[in-house]
Amino acid sequence: MTNWTRYAALTGAAALLSATAVTAGAETREEMMAAHRGGEIRLVAAAAGGTIDPQINYTLQYWQLFYFTYDGLVTFKRVEGAGAGGVVPDLAEAMPEVSADGLTYTFKLRQGLKFSDGSDVGVDDVVASFQRVFKVSGPTAGTFYNGIVGAEACIAAPADCTLDGGISADAASNTVTITLTAPDPEFLYKIAVPHASVLPAETLQEDAGVTPIPTTGPYMFESYNPNESLVMVRNPHFKEWSVDAQPDGFADSIVFDFGLSAEAQVTAVQNGQADWMFDQPPTDRLAEIGTQNADQVHVNTLTAFWYVPFNVNLAPFDDVRVRQAVNYAIDRDALVGIFGGPVLAQPVCTILPPAFPGHEDHCAYTQNPGTDWTAPDMDKALALVAESGTAGQKVTIVVDDTSVMRDVGTYLQSVLTDLGYDASVNSISGNIQFTYIQNTNNKVQMSVSQWYQDYPAASNFLNVLLGCASFHPGSDSSVNISGYCNEEIDARMQAAMQLATTDPDAANLEWAKIDQAMMAEAPIAPLFTPKHVDLVSKRLGNFLFSPQHQWLMSQAWVQ
């Protein structure tokens, strides 16, 4: 997924500088609960994140909240660090029984669970929730859940969705069975995200908008006004069933206020008027908070990257030498500086981010090629451009109008000018840039984009961003922005995905090779892996950052 509307589920490797992070070492969970339970956490953001329907909202801002309000059959483990990539049973009692052919998943539901309105959580609610994903035309219905038997019919006619043959419930044994059309090693990841949350069967089959839907987690939504605030209070019917899946929260309530600019958010947190800011601190304030508020800042690596998609079907980038030349010429350290310096970003040459499954340190486009990027190689770049005979051609770089993006675009324009091109930058509104650069009708030669993982699997980068199936000429929804389609590599990716069902380690080795094979053809230029800055108040304790969920809000305390 892209960060275009800041939607992302992110993965980080390790908390680098969690100065105040207090993890359970000496104290047991019961002791911590007794000492710190209660109080109100105050969050601030520039704007609300849209609907609070967990099956529809696709923003990082609210996914962070959904993880401690709603539950699916399975979920990503709530722990700090890389362990969060693992899937654990949530509303299901145990991990599902999978048939030998990998097509049928049988889940046994836990007994005695209740929604926040007091009604029981039953197998019918699970079936209705999966149908609802299609009935409300959820944003990932066609990409995550299209492998369920009957999904095609549901996508064609959402109102009549039954998922007949795809999902069935047995009330007597309290089990739910899901059948797929083909084995999918990533299926459990896909049903661990908030879009597969279990909601009451009687929930309206339309976007809930600002009306809260009863929850299963430790908190429920009390009120929501997108112009003011979103209030979460304790769910009176919640009883902790698994610390790994859905631990009880410390604070009694969590209030999310909207309408403060990022600058004002920094000041609010510094003054103790807010406990956390959602937006990234403006680059202008980084040096200040890095010195004055150093013990309140947490910097975590994201499994994401900023990259330049080249349109491989348009001159001059239809020539592989030109794409390689730009890769050689980009000074990734300079770009890291634009993003806030080496503490906040790391130069990369691979498509898979560091610490991501399948990533192998490798850099071909640097002086002294090896494992790491060291410096740009202008001589090689200029030689490649000369060989291609494309110098002097017009190149337009399309970026969005955020300040960092514009700065990256302006820098790249300088690089292209140095390489001999007649380059210009076009910065267009952030609301349309991501779809604009995808549509081949707009004839975008080169752009700047970002990608954040949905779930920790190599295919989520390589196959989604550069697979033939992601290229739809003439469509706004063609996330293979480069228009790159190499059938041989595509076949290798399909094989690697199947290999992952039986031997994930071997599959990851193959993904690393696929990454390198793709980069040899350079359909994109990876720039850097960004890190995430969380600025919290002085009183906030037990800040835990998980790769999949980012800050685990329910696990922090304020007293």
Added chain:
Amino acid sequence: MLVLLLVALLTLLAPLYAGYLGVDPFRSNLRGKVEIAGEVVQVMQQSTEGLGLGVTPIGPTWNPGGYMLGADNQGRDVAARLLYGGRNSLFIASAATVICLVLATLIGLAAGFLGGVVDMALSRILDVLWAFPVYLLAISLSIVLLTSTIDLGLFTITAGSLALPVFIIGIIYVPYVARPVRARVLTLRHSEFVLAAVGLGLPTHRILRRDILPNLMPTIIVFVPILLALAIVTESALSYLSIGVQPPDASWGTIIQDGQTLLYSRPAVALAPGIAIVITVLALNVLGDAVRDALDPRGQVR
């Protein structure tokens, strides 16, 4: 007037200053170094205190020898960009003013002199244009036209060129000028000397050229400084919203935009072009008042 001449002269000397500094104000200089008081320092300074977050461009050196007003986020000399930006701002404003005045005069003449159906049609079109708030219209036009090439038959405006803001600003102010011009033409049309000329059977084009246009000039000339001032402000607003001048080109608006993200640490980047706009627009407004007083006989009586 003197202030305006000074501003124009300074901006014309931009290449000379850039040449003297030996810098290219349109190229990123993220790894650049500069010598200040015998010490070589990085233009982009990485924070080394605390957690080491953030990279801040060098601040004003107040030394005309380089980075007098500091650097922007790309490590470029703000003083040099301010001069180049002034060129673009003034060029766009002047060209837009010329386009606006020519179009408005033509429309005002046609509507006022020909009257009847022509007047009706032109006036209604102007009304429709007028119904849109200026900035709303400008922003809508910019967003639609920004990424496309416009073919006007005689000449084409390519995406991202300076001609685009010129064209847009020139168009949006037409109703504001065409209306008073039309009103003046209507008055002149029924004045005795024009009636006499008509009575003598002189051809229309001669009446327009010899009798009406010269008498229209005071009205049009009064508009020049006002329009220039409006165009400078509009151009800055559009560029600030990144739908005017496109990077790496500079205008005062884009420099303010660059400076906005540096407001806390390097306020000079946004303040300098802001002050430049204030001085220029203020001077234009004072000039406008003076011109009006000089050309408006009734004003003198009062």
